[in-house]
Amino acid sequence: MSANAQIIKTQVGIVGGGPAGLMLSHLLAKSGIENIVVEKRDHETIKNTHRAGILETGSVKMLTDTGVDGRVLTDGYEHEGIDLRFRGESHRINFKELVDASVYLYPQNEVFVDLAAARERDGGDVRYSVSDTEVLDMATDTPKIRFTDAEGNAFEIHCEILVGADGSQGICKWAIPAEHRTDNFIEYPFAWFGILTEAPPSAPELIYSNSEHGFALISQRNEKVQRMYFQADPNEDASKWSEEQIWDELQKRVDGPDGLQLKRGPIFEQMILKFRSYVCEPMRYGNMFLAGDAGHTVPPTGAKGLNLAFADVKVLFEAIDSYFATKSKDLLDGYSEKALRRVWKAQNFSYWMTNMLHTRKDANPFETKRAIGELDTVVNSRYGQQYLAESYTGWPHGL
Ligand SMILES: Cc1cc2nc3c(=O)[nH]c(=O)nc-3n(C[C@H](O)[C@H](O)[C@H](O)COP(=O)(O)OP(=O)(O)OC[C@H]3O[C@@H](n4cnc5c(N)ncnc54)[C@H](O)[C@@H]3O)c2cc1C
Missing domain, CATH: 3.30.9.10 (D-Amino Acid Oxidase, subunit A, domain 2)
Known part of the structure; x- marks a missing residue:
């Protein structure tokens, strides 16, 4: 540790302020669990990065029902189907009629704007523009995050639970020793x-x-x-x-x-x-848990990336909440297995759509x-x- 690093103590330290990191931070704060998010990009850059655009019903509910914002319902567009086109002919897949469900077209940068505004409104601690992020001591009771803030000051977060929500190019999964991690990967x-x-x-x-x-x-x-x-x-x-x-x-x-x-x-x-299709197994090492793209990547054909990130967060939030309420690690111990079940279903769907539709x-x-x-x-x-x-x-x- 740098001799001048300032130590900050919190319950949950989160690396990454994308949809996974900010949504988890929001849910934890609502439950009275202290947390800090460190994010290497600045607010403006994330706001202007165009990525995913389709939200499943469950993701929409996470934004509206947990008090992030209802803007998705007013500014987003409900889609009750898609058009599957081949041989130059259109075939409508009518979601409403087939499975009584729909999706919302609501760009990821708007999701970020809503989440970032909700964290600010509720007094959340999100540090943008950090550099030199490192995670350490994950297998101990006090995992740590080191980083340098935008002004060049060195910090070390001491937490009980560390969450790697740092996306597919992040550092957290690579900090898991190779013998404790299986990388499942295809290009x-x-x-x-x-x-x-x-x-x-x-x-x-x-x-x-x-x-x-x-x-x-x-x-x-x-x-x-x-x-x-x-x-x-x-x-x-x-x-x-x-x-x-x-x-x-x-x-x-x-x-x-x-x-x-x-x-x-x-x-x-x-x-x-x-x-790419990638899954890190397990999505945990000691007291560090991976969520979202940090743990898995799907090709975008099935529109699953952002939705999977939210689904991980739902399971992880419940596990962390239960741990701080009861000191039992049962749900935390089951997190990786439970999250991975959905991850593999989404991997299968994304792989299937990709291979069926591409030439x-x-x-x-x-x-x-x-x-x-x-x-x-x-x-x-x-x-x-x-x-x-x-x-x-x-x-x-x-x-
Ligand atoms: C170019 C692109 C286009 C995409 N298009 C689609 C699409 O059309 N449809 C779809 O479903 N999905 C798409 N995706 C996937 C979707 O955007 C992701 O699944 C979604 O962003 C996952 O959210 P996340 O929070 O897990 O990760 P991210 O959104 O990647 O957030 C991780 C955050 O961690 C930060 N970070 C990384 N390393 C560090 C570090 N060392 N220290 C601090 N912070 C760090 C990053 O800056 C980032 O803000 C696309 C992805 C990309 C890259």
Whole structure:
């Protein structure tokens, strides 16, 4: 420890102020459990980072029913289905009718704005712009977080429970000794070329389109800004594409006899999003617990990343709350196993959607036709549609 590091004591120390870290901090504070969040980015940068956009019903309820904010219901858009498109034909998967559920289109940066404002409103201790974060002594009763704050002052947080909510590029999971951790990992031979455009919506709901030219997702943000993606090579250089090339590429992947035309507009962000599936097992080491992307990553095709982060937090909050109320570690001991059950279900769904909808460069005609057979099986069967609808809108929390 630096000789001048100031020691701060708290009950729960949280690394990472993304959706997982801030939601956990909010729930703990509501229950009277002291906690501190350290976050390496500044508020403005997180607010302007565009990532996930689809919230399951359970995630929406966590925002509204725990007093974060009800803005998701007024500023978000309820979607009662998606459009699964292949051979240039649309097939609506009607969530409401199939499983009596829906999702909300509400961008992750708005979720951050709500959570950060709720922490500020309730006097939460969130330290942005920290650097040199380290976690140590996780296998003891006093795990610690070291960091340097925005003004260059060194601190050491001494806590009872340490939570690694520091996302897929974080430090916490790598601090678990290799012999206590299994890294389950696969990579995919494709990525998404993502854009943000100033244009009206091209469709009222998300379009997931399989085509011979590759996959495309036509998504929305609001009345003026839209989010769209098309399947690309992971090594593609997004900056080399002109707006016209991008629009032509997107259009040809949704072309069909119904004449669907994308509404074009100026593109103000274009980036490559690489795909990985990763699960760290267990999501715990000593008194450090992993939550959200720190413990697992899914490809975005199933819209599960942010939702899984919230689902972890729900289980972890209940376990920490029970520990401080009773001093029993039973629920904490069961956290990893319970969270991982949902994680693997979401991994399966994300993997299935990804492989069914994307095309492989090296696929032979058999594989390409088999994939269309799979899509046909889903849309022509109520059970197939129901499986997709149930998984997409999210299983009840705790299951
Ligand atoms: C580019 C991109 C696009 C995505 N698009 C989609 C999508 O379309 N649909 C979807 O469902 N999911 C998407 N995801 C996934 C989704 O955004 C994540 O699942 C979600 O953010 C998980 O929340 P989290 O709180 O676990 O992690 P994060 O949101 O990653 O938050 C972790 C936080 O920890 C902080 N941190 C990291 N290291 C340290 C450190 N050493 N010290 C202090 N703080 C640290 C980070 O700055 C970050 O703010 C996308 C992810 C990325 C990266």
